Amino acid sequence: MKCQYCEKPATFHITEVLGADGPQVMHLCEEHARTFLSKESPTPAATIAGALAKQLKLGGKPSAETEQKECPVCGISFFEFRNTGRLGCPYDYTHFESELEPLLVNIHDAPRHTGKRPQRAPVSADSQATLIQLRREMEEAVEREDYEQASEIRDRIRDLEASGNRGSDD
Amino acid sequence: MNGVRPTQSGRRKSNVRRDQTFDELAGKCGEWLRGTGPESDIVISSRIRLARNLADFPFIRRCGDEDRLSIERTVRARMDKITELTDVRYFDVDELSEVDRQFFVERQLISRELADNDGARGVAIDPGEQFSVMVNEEDHLRIQVMHSGLSLETAWDQINRLDDLLESTITYAFHPKYGYLTACPTNVGTGLRVSVMMHLPALVITRQIDKVFRSLQKISVTVRGLYGEGSQYTGDFYQVSNQITLGKTENELMQQVAEVVPLLIDYERRARQFLIEQSEKDLHDDVSRALGILCTAKKISSEETMHYLSKVRLGVNLGLIDDVAVKVINKLFIHTQPAHLQKLRGKLLGSSDRNIERASYLQQHLSGQGKRESGLN
Ligand SMILES: [Zn+2]
Ligand SMILES: [Zn+2]
Numbered sequence: 001m002k003c004q005y006c007e008k009p010a011t012f013h014i015t016e017v018l019g020a021d022g023p024q025v026m027h028l029c030e031e032h033a034r035t036f037l038s039k040e041s042p043t044p045a046a047t048i049a050g051a052l053a054k055q056l057k058l059g060g061k062p063s064a065e066t067e068q069k070e071c072p073v074c075g076i077s078f079f080e081f082r083n084t085g086r087l088g089c090p091y092d093y094t095h096f097e098s099e100l101e102p103l104l105v106n107i108h109d110a111p112r113h114t115g116k117r118p119q120r121a122p123v124s125a126d127s128q129a130t131l132i133q134l135r136r137e138m139e140e141a142v143e144r145e146d147y148e149q150a151s152e153i154r155d156r157i158r159d160l161e162a163s164g165n166r167g168s169d170d
Numbered sequence: 171m172n173g174v175r176p177t178q179s180g181r182r183k184s185n186v187r188r189d190q191t192f193d194e195l196a197g198k199c200g201e202w203l204r205g206t207g208p209e210s211d212i213v214i215s216s217r218i219r220l221a222r223n224l225a226d227f228p229f230i231r232r233c234g235d236e237d238r239l240s241i242e243r244t245v246r247a248r249m250d251k252i253t254e255l256t257d258v259r260y261f262d263v264d265e266l267s268e269v270d271r272q273f274f275v276e277r278q279l280i281s282r283e284l285a286d287n288d289g290a291r292g293v294a295i296d297p298g299e300q301f302s303v304m305v306n307e308e309d310h311l312r313i314q315v316m317h318s319g320l321s322l323e324t325a326w327d328q329i330n331r332l333d334d335l336l337e338s339t340i341t342y343a344f345h346p347k348y349g350y351l352t353a354c355p356t357n358v359g360t361g362l363r364v365s366v367m368m369h370l371p372a373l374v375i376t377r378q379i380d381k382v383f384r385s386l387q388k389i390s391v392t393v394r395g396l397y398g399e400g401s402q403y404t405g406d407f408y409q410v411s412n413q414i415t416l417g418k419t420e421n422e423l424m425q426q427v428a429e430v431v432p433l434l435i436d437y438e439r440r441a442r443q444f445l446i447e448q449s450e451k452d453l454h455d456d457v458s459r460a461l462g463i464l465c466t467a468k469k470i471s472s473e474e475t476m477h478y479l480s481k482v483r484l485g486v487n488l489g490l491i492d493d494v495a496v497k498v499i500n501k502l503f504i505h506t507q508p509a510h511l512q513k514l515r516g517k518l519l520g521s522s523d524r525n526i527e528r529a530s531y532l533q534q535h536l537s538g539q540g541k542r543e544s545g546l547n
Contacts, residue, residue, distance in 0.1 A: 085355075087353055088231060089228040093351055100355060115362070135228065
């Protein structure tokens with residue numbers, strides 16, 4: 001028998017016992033079995049694809065417009081998130097909120113956090129988003145080999161970090 | 171002070187490093203395989219992890235090299251300031267050799283994903299190996315606590331305190347409605363994953379395992395098992411974990427898992443009782459042959475070793491094999507894994523040489539004096 005994901009022989013037969021569709025046997029080569037087992041939940045992309053499919057059945061196919069929607073802070077598009085199952089930055093939960101909320105309901109049953117909260121006062125979400133955006137611009141400047149611009153941005157990041165940290169530590 | 175620092179010679183990645191810490195670790199068996207703690211004949215370990223991210227960085231997928239480096243530096247600097255964590259040792263995973271990374275994966279101190287990722291990343295490990303903090307895995311921080319046997323509450327108290335300590339110097343990405351924000355929406359909210367690893371050989375032998383798991387399906391837990399090579403080799407280890415992370419408190423999520431575990435323990439105990447009553451001779455024969463193979467094989471793969479060790483473990487726990495200590499079996503589970511074997515033998519070995527070394531290692535520790543002593547080496 002061949003591995004489900006490649007041409008190598010399947011030497012691992014893993015039973016996913018409590019999946020959404022009941023017990024399911026996966027036939028995998030050693031390498032893919034490792035990857036599979038190292039993930040603690042059924043692959044996130046699969047979970048998200050499943051939740052999205054459920055959502056589509058309920059009649060909410062993401063429009064081309066939604067697919068192209070981009071986070072202004074990290075630049076990730078909704079399409080890219082849907083493909084990889086991974087978000088780009090904390091601000092995505094705000095920017096894509098209307099798309100994510102039904103997804104979260106499908107995955108978790110309830111969309112509101114009721115557990116532990118950080119004890120210290122939250123730093124302004126705006127300045128955090130600005131920092132993430134600046135870091136992205138700096139990486140882009142480095143990629144363009146525009147080191148002058150990069151070092152200018154680095155200074156701005158340092159200033160912002162310093163003002164954010166004032167009083168909380170050091 | 172303006173002396174020139176001597177340049178460090180380039181690190182070699184191809185050798186098995188005889189690092190004292192690694193040798194020390196390799197000789198020990200790791201907290202979770204101590205084989206002690208409540209219900210330890212069936213429950214191997216209790217593990218809790220929390221996913222956390224720094225508020226002012228993109229999630230890992232959108233991080234460039236510079237970002238990853240800054241995250242690592244920030245986290246290390248902040249952790250250095252926490253006096254309770256002075257004993258913790260930090261390993262730069264990017265600098266580790268392949269076999270060293272594998273070694274940490276086998277001990278469950280890091281994930282396969284962290285081992286295989288690129289760029290700046292690392293892990294902080296406490297000397298007792300009860301907790302570790304992975305940096306730059308799927309999330310910026312993955313905090314993990316692992317205990318031998320069934321002890322979720324103790325593990326929770328420890329990880330909760332550790333999380334508080336880290337949070338006192340690191341600003342986490344947190345949303346009033348969605349909780350701790352994670353790269354993958356399947357972890358958002360509490361960021362909590364509770365996992366209990368169980369050894370259920372009797373349920374496997376009596377072919378009840380699938381039925382038992384199906385009966386648990388309504389409850390929101392995931393059970394995952396590992397089998398090797400069709401019906402030829404079976405592992406008999408299963409992991410029970412919570413499925414969701416948002417909408418319930420950490421305590422409620424822990425309870426979901428905690429309620430299932432005693433049921434499984436009870437089923438497994440009944441299956442063991444059934445086997446003893448109905449077919450003691452067959453079972454005795456089976457576990458004795460397993461021990462025989464482990465003691466006499468001249469080459470043996472790690473899956474086959476796992477399969478027979480599982481049977482021997484059952485035999486020891488049922489008193490059918492009385493001259494091997496269960497501690498020795500527990501250690502052999504980890505010491506016969508590829509990276510551990512190479513560490514203990516002090517050299518890199520290809521797969522077929524490993525099979526030969528593994529057989530000789532097993533023989534050495536399962537016959538004569540070795541089988542009663544827990545201090546392997
Ligand atoms: Zn494969
Ligand atoms: Zn974003």
